[in-house]
Amino acid sequence: MIEIVSATRCVECDICVKVCPANVFDATDNGVPVIARQEDCQTCFLCEIYCPTDALYVAEFAEGPTGITEAQADARRLFGSYARALGWKRGKAGGSEFDPTHRIRVAQ
Amino acid sequence: MRNGIGDREEEVARALIDGPVYARLDQAEPALQGWLRQGQPNCFVPYDRVGIDPFSELFRITLRAEGTVRGTGGIDIVSDDCATGVPGLYVAGDAASREMMTGAVSGGGAVNSSWALASGWWAGKGASTHAKRRTGKAFRSAVQSLGQAGLRPASSASADISASEVIEVVRSEVTPLGKNFFRTGEGLEKSGERLESVWRDVRDHLQGEGLDRVRTREAASIAAAGRWSVAAALHRTESRGMHRRTDLPGKSPAFAHRLVITGVDEFRIAGAPERLAELAS
Ligand SMILES: Cc1cc2nc3c(=O)[nH]c(=O)nc-3n(C[C@H](O)[C@H](O)[C@H](O)COP(=O)(O)OP(=O)(O)OC[C@H]3O[C@@H](n4cnc5c(N)ncnc54)[C@H](O)[C@@H]3O)c2cc1C
Ligand code: SF4
Ligand code: SF4
Numbered sequence: 001m002i003e004i005v006s007a008t009r010c011v012e013c014d015i016c017v018k019v020c021p022a023n024v025f026d027a028t029d030n031g032v033p034v035i036a037r038q039e040d041c042q043t044c045f046l047c048e049i050y051c052p053t054d055a056l057y058v059a060e061f062a063e064g065p066t067g068i069t070e071a072q073a074d075a076r077r078l079f080g081s082y083a084r085a086l087g088w089k090r091g092k093a094g095g096s097e098f099d100p101t102h103r104i105r106v107a108q
Numbered sequence: 109m110r111n112g113i114g115d116r117e118e119e120v121a122r123a124l125i126d127g128p129v130y131a132r133l134d135q136a137e138p139a140l141q142g143w144l145r146q147g148q149p150n151c152f153v154p155y156d157r158v159g160i161d162p163f164s165e166l167f168r169i170t171l172r173a174e175g176t177v178r179g180t181g182g183i184d185i186v187s188d189d190c191a192t193g194v195p196g197l198y199v200a201g202d203a204a205s206r207e208m209m210t211g212a213v214s215g216g217g218a219v220n221s222s223w224a225l226a227s228g229w230w231a232g233k234g235a236s237t238h239a240k241r242r243t244g245k246a247f248r249s250a251v252q253s254l255g256q257a258g259l260r261p262a263s264s265a266s267a268d269i270s271a272s273e274v275i276e277v278v279r280s281e282v283t284p285l286g287k288n289f290f291r292t293g294e295g296l297e298k299s300g301e302r303l304e305s306v307w308r309d310v311r312d313h314l315q316g317e318g319l320d321r322v323r324t325r326e327a328a329s330i331a332a333a334g335r336w337s338v339a340a341a342l343h344r345t346e347s348r349g350m351h352r353r354t355d356l357p358g359k360s361p362a363f364a365h366r367l368v369i370t371g372v373d374e375f376r377i378a379g380a381p382e383r384l385a386e387l388a389s
Contacts, residue, residue, distance in 0.1 A: 023319070045150075045153075059157060060153070060154035060155075060157040060158055061158075076159075078157060081153065081156065081157075082149070082150075082153045085145075085149035085150075085152070085153055085156075086149050086150070087149075098146055099146065099147045100143040100146050100147050101143070101147035101148075103143060104140065104143050104144070104147065
């Protein structure tokens, strides 16, 4: 579930407001978006990979908030970790060239 | 258990009804672990976030009901441009029926994405051709809203029924493993009655305002789909693919075809063997 919008990282582009399929965020007049309907979050991680500055953190637990804080996520280098694992860089898709699944298929 | 995939999913489901079930991916060699991580990053990020090494530590598992996502079934396609029985309605991807390709099993981990792309292309072409034939003022002024359940209730709107309650009730009938992984005629009949009464409440009284209209309409779709799926499951007096009737474990040749449900409020169920005959000719 979406847990954190980091005000120090966010550049207020409102991309997360637009991409979220469950309409969880609300844009604000002149500031960072707010998590307005957290209970609607589907834990799809889309907002996190679209955010150009890795300012969002979606926790793995889908049934309810875990209560993780920005300092904790920061200390464990969790901001942006999904985009890094996927190979997405600066909001651009990519990384499938590193996918070794075909090798696993051959090994089977 | 060493491997819980395939036929052994049934054992996993039975164990889950009895209590918590744990797993560990301890059959992956170190090289394979790396490949799995690289090939399926989305599978491993959640473990990393909890702080578990799934290759050496136990983690709790469950089975998820996925509805039509990854599954099969959907709105029936009647022509090669993905048109449906409703004039002007074209369907693609998860919303469209896929049994022609997947049979009675899931198309997940298989053909679903390519189906979404291909059917999207065909449906887009079909819909735009349909629209092109009907451009102009006459068409625009004749457009009217059709949606009923969840938007324009048949009787008076009531505050006693909410979208979240409807979804809760439908879930409680269609997601529990004891009711829907392992099905029985008796259980399905009970679920059917409950869903019928939910459907009537939705049809007659559910309405929302503003953004809530999306919610109430979604709840209406969920109630309709739940009701259809339980009715179809009751109709299919055999076991096949993901449909497991514990009271009727064997396959019946009389059911070697799809079931098509027609109608919303009042519906009928019919087999679709004629389609198979056409394909074979
Ligand atoms: C966990 C998982 C693993 C999978 N693995 C595979 C695989 O390995 N191989 C494979 O081939 N397939 C796989 N699939 C299936 C495949 O991803 C789907 O079949 C495919 O993405 C469906 O595409 P779609 O465009 O039909 O639907 P979706 O991608 O679901 O698109 C539907 C869109 O409609 C939007 N929407 C919903 N309601 C409204 C509304 N009222 N108004 C406006 N918009 C709305 C949604 O936000 C969404 O963006 C997997 C699926 C899942 C969930
Ligand atoms: S996408 Fe990221 S940077 Fe843009 S508004 Fe949302 S949190 Fe801020
Ligand atoms: S994880 Fe998905 S549903 Fe949740 S807030 Fe982000 S985009 Fe929306």
